[in-house]
Amino acid sequence: MDERKRLFLKRDPYSPPKDETLFLRSVKALAAHHIASCPDYARIAEAAGFTPDALRSEADLFRIPVLPTLYFKRNRLFSVPERKLCVTATSSGTKGAQSLVGFDRKSLLLGIGMMFRFFRYYGVLSPVPVNYIVLGYEPSRHTQMGAIKTAYGTTKFAPALHREYALKDTGTDYALNLDGVKRALLRYAKSPFPVRFVGFPPYMFFLAKLLQNEGIRLKLNRRSMILLGGGWKQFSGEEIDRNAFFRLIEDTLGIPRERCLEFYSAVEHPMAYVRCREGHFHIPSYSRVIVRDPATLLPVPDGTEGLLSFVTPLVTSMPLLSVVTDDIAVRREGPCPCGCGAPYFDLIGRAGVSGIKTCAAGANELLGRQP
Numbered sequence: 001m002d003e004r005k006r007l008f009l010k011r012d013p014y015s016p017p018k019d020e021t022l023f024l025r026s027v028k029a030l031a032a033h034h035i036a037s038c039p040d041y042a043r044i045a046e047a048a049g050f051t052p053d054a055l056r057s058e059a060d061l062f063r064i065p066v067l068p069t070l071y072f073k074r075n076r077l078f079s080v081p082e083r084k085l086c087v088t089a090t091s092s093g094t095k096g097a098q099s100l101v102g103f104d105r106k107s108l109l110l111g112i113g114m115m116f117r118f119f120r121y122y123g124v125l126s127p128v129p130v131n132y133i134v135l136g137y138e139p140s141r142h143t144q145m146g147a148i149k150t151a152y153g154t155t156k157f158a159p160a161l162h163r164e165y166a167l168k169d170t171g172t173d174y175a176l177n178l179d180g181v182k183r184a185l186l187r188y189a190k191s192p193f194p195v196r197f198v199g200f201p202p203y204m205f206f207l208a209k210l211l212q213n214e215g216i217r218l219k220l221n222r223r224s225m226i227l228l229g230g231g232w233k234q235f236s237g238e239e240i241d242r243n244a245f246f247r248l249i250e251d252t253l254g255i256p257r258e259r260c261l262e263f264y265s266a267v268e269h270p271m272a273y274v275r276c277r278e279g280h281f282h283i284p285s286y287s288r289v290i291v292r293d294p295a296t297l298l299p300v301p302d303g304t305e306g307l308l309s310f311v312t313p314l315v316t317s318m319p320l321l322s323v324v325t326d327d328i329a330v331r332r333e334g335p336c337p338c339g340c341g342a343p344y345f346d347l348i349g350r351a352g353v354s355g356i357k358t359c360a361a362g363a364n365e366l367l368g369r370q371p
């Protein structure tokens with residue numbers, strides 16, 4: 001399995017590894033591991049008539065049984081004994097069904113190593129202490145939501161002087177804390193240290209709008225940064241115009257567009273995709289994106305809309321090798337005018353699945369309750 005280290009701990013996440021078959025070999029080895037160690041997955045593979053030998057080239061990756069992220073909300077599939085799981089996280093969906101995802105020590109260390117490399121590439125890793133505004137939930141004992149852990153984990157990439165949460169833990173639930181956030185922000189603005197905003201875009205928008213309405217224009221430390229996760233399309237109501245959004249941020253906080261990073265990730269696919277200035281999510285060499293026909297789940301040609309699915313050999317503890325989300329996307333080959341040569345995907349929207357409430361949608365709902 002040490003081959004996977006070579007794949008995931010590369011310095012430049014977007015340049016393909018010199019060893020062209022490294023990805024395929026890692027996927028094959030992991031598929032064999034899950035079939036041998038997870039009886040439910042073995043049954044799924046058998047029913048699909050899949051064996052790792054079917055993977056002769058990367059064009060065969062679509063043949064790996066693809067599990068919908070929804071599947072993990074109803075089923076628990078592990079390829080290691082549960083006592084070996086050192087971290088578990090649940091997907092967003094504050095009220096509805098949640099996926100439970102667990103990582104063994106090896107997968108966790110590999111994932112953390114990958115994230116450190118990845119965040120260093122984007123200049124997110126920094127020794128300079130920062131003040132954080134977390135535009136999301138405060139970690140608490142009464143929830144295991146992955147988005148909370150991700151947001152909290154993101155506050156570890158630069159030492160934290162202070163963290164203020166937009167959603168404060170009340171012990172049993174969450175309360176919106178925009179006033180507290182505003183007070184903290186005004187205090188941070190007087191300090192010589194950078195400020196980092198981490199969390200959901202609608203909160204960022206709401207906060208910036210609040211400052212604008214009150215005529216507050218800050219000039220935060222130039223090393224300040226905004227790290228946003230969660231889509232734009234899944235919010236009820238109209239989509240906020242991205243360009244207008246970033247202008248608003250620059251006007252109210254003094255943070256330029258290039259210091260705002262937007263991420264895409266899913267609990268069932270623990271990997272980060274960053275949107276480039278052209279609006280595309282480039283695909284690092286750690287994973288492959290397959291866009292599928294919603295009816296047949298077969299791959300559609302590049303440039304065609306379909307269900308966004310991923311293949312990555314990151315996780316040993318669960319068969320998360322090939323998962324399909326309910327997001328609609330289009331895949332295209334690079335290069336991109338932004339300078340990145342890697343292929344990318346564009347998010348188009350969310351498939352109409354009822355009963356799913358994402359973290360971001362839940363956040364939007366809370367905002368909606370505000371006067």
Ligand SMILES: [Zn+2]
Pocket residue numbers: 276277278279280282336337338339340
């Ligand atoms: Zn690009």
